[in-house]
Amino acid sequence: MQTFDLEAQGLRALNSTLHAQAADTNQTHWEIVNPKGSHAIAVGLDAPIEISIKGSTGYYCAGMHKQATVHVHGSVGPGTAENMMSGTVVVEGDASQYAGATGHGGTLVIKGNASSRCGISMKGIDIIVHGNIGHMSAFMAQSGNLVVCGDAGEALGDSLYEARIFVRGSVKSLGADCIEKEMRPEHISILEDLLERGGCDAKASEFKRYGSARQLYNFNIDNAY
Amino acid sequence: MRIEGRNKKDEQKGAPRTMPIQSATFSNPVNAEIRRAAATGIYDIRGGGAKRKVPHFDDLLFLGASISRYPLEGYREKCETSVTLGTRFAKNPIQLDIPVTIAGMSFGALSGGAKEALGRGATMAGTSTTTGDGGMTEEERGHSDKLVYQYLPSRYGMNPDDLRRADAIEIVVGQGAKPGGGGMLLGQKISDRVAEMRNLPKGIDQRSACRHPDWTGPDDLEIKILELREITNWEKPIYIKVGGARPYFDTTLAVKAGADVVVLDGMQGGTAATQDVFIEHVGQPILACIREAVRALQDLDMHREVQLVVSGGIRTGADVAKAMALGADAVAIGTAALIALGDNDPKWEAEYNALGTTAGAYDDWHEGQDPAGITTQDPDLMARFDPIEGGRRLNNYLKVMTLEAQTIARACGKNHLHNLEPEDLCALTLEAAAMAKIPLAGTDWYPGKPGTSY
Numbered sequence: 001m002q003t004f005d006l007e008a009q010g011l012r013a014l015n016s017t018l019h020a021q022a023a024d025t026n027q028t029h030w031e032i033v034n035p036k037g038s039h040a041i042a043v044g045l046d047a048p049i050e051i052s053i054k055g056s057t058g059y060y061c062a063g064m065h066k067q068a069t070v071h072v073h074g075s076v077g078p079g080t081a082e083n084m085m086s087g088t089v090v091v092e093g094d095a096s097q098y099a100g101a102t103g104h105g106g107t108l109v110i111k112g113n114a115s116s117r118c119g120i121s122m123k124g125i126d127i128i129v130h131g132n133i134g135h136m137s138a139f140m141a142q143s144g145n146l147v148v149c150g151d152a153g154e155a156l157g158d159s160l161y162e163a164r165i166f167v168r169g170s171v172k173s174l175g176a177d178c179i180e181k182e183m184r185p186e187h188i189s190i191l192e193d194l195l196e197r198g199g200c201d202a203k204a205s206e207f208k209r210y211g212s213a214r215q216l217y218n219f220n221i222d223n224a225y
Numbered sequence: 226m227r228i229e230g231r232n233k234k235d236e237q238k239g240a241p242r243t244m245p246i247q248s249a250t251f252s253n254p255v256n257a258e259i260r261r262a263a264a265t266g267i268y269d270i271r272g273g274g275a276k277r278k279v280p281h282f283d284d285l286l287f288l289g290a291s292i293s294r295y296p297l298e299g300y301r302e303k304c305e306t307s308v309t310l311g312t313r314f315a316k317n318p319i320q321l322d323i324p325v326t327i328a329g330m331s332f333g334a335l336s337g338g339a340k341e342a343l344g345r346g347a348t349m350a351g352t353s354t355t356t357g358d359g360g361m362t363e364e365e366r367g368h369s370d371k372l373v374y375q376y377l378p379s380r381y382g383m384n385p386d387d388l389r390r391a392d393a394i395e396i397v398v399g400q401g402a403k404p405g406g407g408g409m410l411l412g413q414k415i416s417d418r419v420a421e422m423r424n425l426p427k428g429i430d431q432r433s434a435c436r437h438p439d440w441t442g443p444d445d446l447e448i449k450i451l452e453l454r455e456i457t458n459w460e461k462p463i464y465i466k467v468g469g470a471r472p473y474f475d476t477t478l479a480v481k482a483g484a485d486v487v488v489l490d491g492m493q494g495g496t497a498a499t500q501d502v503f504i505e506h507v508g509q510p511i512l513a514c515i516r517e518a519v520r521a522l523q524d525l526d527m528h529r530e531v532q533l534v535v536s537g538g539i540r541t542g543a544d545v546a547k548a549m550a551l552g553a554d555a556v557a558i559g560t561a562a563l564i565a566l567g568d569n570d571p572k573w574e575a576e577y578n579a580l581g582t583t584a585g586a587y588d589d590w591h592e593g594q595d596p597a598g599i600t601t602q603d604p605d606l607m608a609r610f611d612p613i614e615g616g617r618r619l620n621n622y623l624k625v626m627t628l629e630a631q632t633i634a635r636a637c638g639k640n641h642l643h644n645l646e647p648e649d650l651c652a653l654t655l656e657a658a659a660m661a662k663i664p665l666a667g668t669d670w671y672p673g674k675p676g677t678s679y
Contacts, residue, residue, distance in 0.1 A: 015455045039448045044385050044456030059445070060452040064385035079439035079449075083383055098439040102380040104424070120438040121380060123424040140434060142424045162426060217429040218412060222266035 007034035021047040100127045119146045128198025165210040269501040272590030274493040279510040282547040284657030297635040304631040305641040311462020311485040322351025328559035331357025333419040334497030339599045341612040344368030346619025358408040361387040379433035381423040395464040401494030401537040404468030408433035409498040413593040416602040443478040450483040472514040476521035491537025495560040498591030511537035513660040519552030542629020550645035565622035566615040
């Protein structure tokens with residue numbers, strides 16, 4: 001286990017040290033202490049390493065993440081795991097706006113609540129939120145899965161493409177072109193896998209599924225001619 | 226032709242008739258658009274930039290050398306053209322041989338072959354190309370010695386591997402054709418490959434977000450830039466591209482947010498597809514933007530430290546020289562580069578006619594039926610375009626622009642294009658004088674000149 005004191009050693013040293021870890025590094029476990037809400041912690045990782053952050057982080061923690069596992073023992077600021085490609089990010093506390101924005105792959109688990117625009121423009125990432133999510137979540141979400149064990153705020157899934165949304169609690173309102181859809185056996189099995197990966201004990205049968213009505217996919221042209 | 230209303234006596238005497246007069250307000254093109262809108266229920270979408278006439282570089286002239294300053298010998302004396310972009314923070318600034326770069330145009334809007342040709346031509350000429358909304362293709366990375374990777378609101382195809390293999394990163398806040406608007410790519414051009422790169426269903430009418438998903442405002446942008454620099458180990462210059470909206474404030478905020486380079490695009494700058502009403506009615510001509518951006522840089526003591534790249538209607542070496550005399554460090558071309566590749570070439574006139582248009586006016590790039598095989602994803606049309614020949618043509622064109630700009634600079638006695646200055650210029654119109662803060666020809670005055678109010 002390597003311990004890195006962010007306050008003492010600084011952000012630049014942290015990220016360049018983590019970037020220097022090769023695929024076959026022996027230093028696979030890292031503990032970051034004194035994060036103190038710093039921005040851009042552990043961004044651009046691309047090695048099979050495990051990072052444990054002891055405290056809360058600022059903007060864009062684990063941004064553009066690949067391969068690694070990041071575990072934040074605290075809450076996270078805006079844009080955590082934005083554009084994540086693969087690997088795993090687990091947040092023990094709450095997440096601010098745009099968690100998992102534009103993520104292409106991997107698994108983001110938020111054990112507390114997530115604020116607005118969670119999963120905005122997501123492109124393949126799986127996001128599992130144990131608590132509630134804020135307004136405009138999954139706006140223009142393209143693919144991947146958003147699981148919400150609590151409630152969802154206003155305008156869920158506005159202008160949605162092909163992403164799947166599963167919500168156990170209430171949905172304050174659905175965004176444009178987002179509708180409730182039938183929960184078929186294949187969705188139950190997808191959701192069960194997601195809940196297991198997210199460490200949730202919720203039952204898949206308690207969730208409702210939401211998706212795109214696909215009415216905004218093409219311009220509405222009056223083809224009288 | 227008011228036959229019915231004509232006085233019978235006039236008719237008999239053969240009195241002259243009233244000429245039919247078209248309304249300047251309800252002109253034929255306006256009426257045609259009203260009829261088209263009434264028939265279809267959708268706004269007109271097209272490619273290109275503003276077509277309306279706006280004050281432009283044509284409204285400025287160089288004074289040339291005379292007794293008070295002497296010229297450089299045209300072919301013998303040195304006139305440098307190189308430029309370095311990204312000197313402020315980046316470990317690896319971009320060195321260009323010429324100050325004319327290729328603007329961002331997406332794979333999707335353009336064919337793979339066209340992207341390859343842009344890379345080939347720019348590389349031969351010693352300059353950079355830029356990706357677009359849709360990610361980085363192997364064609365352009367492989368054929369571009371220096372490639373700028375655009376970071377756009379849609380984040381289509383955005384990934385850290387491409388970020389790391391880019392030579393610079395351009396955060397796109399806006400573009401001149403549509404400041405405040407997002408990208409658009411209609412179903413005809415969402416081929417399998419384009420759909421896969423953008424992670425979208427094939428054949429949809431794709432409308433990209435107009436705002437970045439994970440930051441709003443300059444304070445967030447500063448943190449976003451920190452993240453991008455940390456991901457790429459502070460190696461790459463970070464550009465911020467803005468449309469010509471509020472150039473003084475936009476430039477100021479871009480610099481405060483930490484930009485290495487500000488890219489400023491006027492309303493003549495093209496787009497692959499946008500509402501005509503947006504292209505023609507939002508944004509400012511580039512002529513009106515440059516001096517305000519330069520003033521912002523000067524007020525921050527950052528002129529030349531943060532480089533300014535301007536675009537939107539750059540066509541000739543004269544335009545390059547004028548933009549640089551107004552304070553730009555380099556320019557970018559998009560539409561002009563496509564024309565050099567063969568877009569809107571009269572040799573396809575019969576086919577343009579079949580599409581209901583004519584060479585030079587063809588702007589339905591979003592429909593994917595480009596006879597020149599450039600703004601299309603149709604395999605048969607794409608096969609018409611030869612990327613190697615396209616690259617040769619682009620290189621030639623860039624070379625001519627550079628020679629033209631050097632010719633002018635030498636005539637003004639300058640041994641580097643960067644040494645051109647506003648004092649080398651005069652304006653032909655009051656509008657251009659006001660916008661460019663250049664004296665009207667024959668006077669020492671421009672509207673708004675300090676100390677000259679009535």
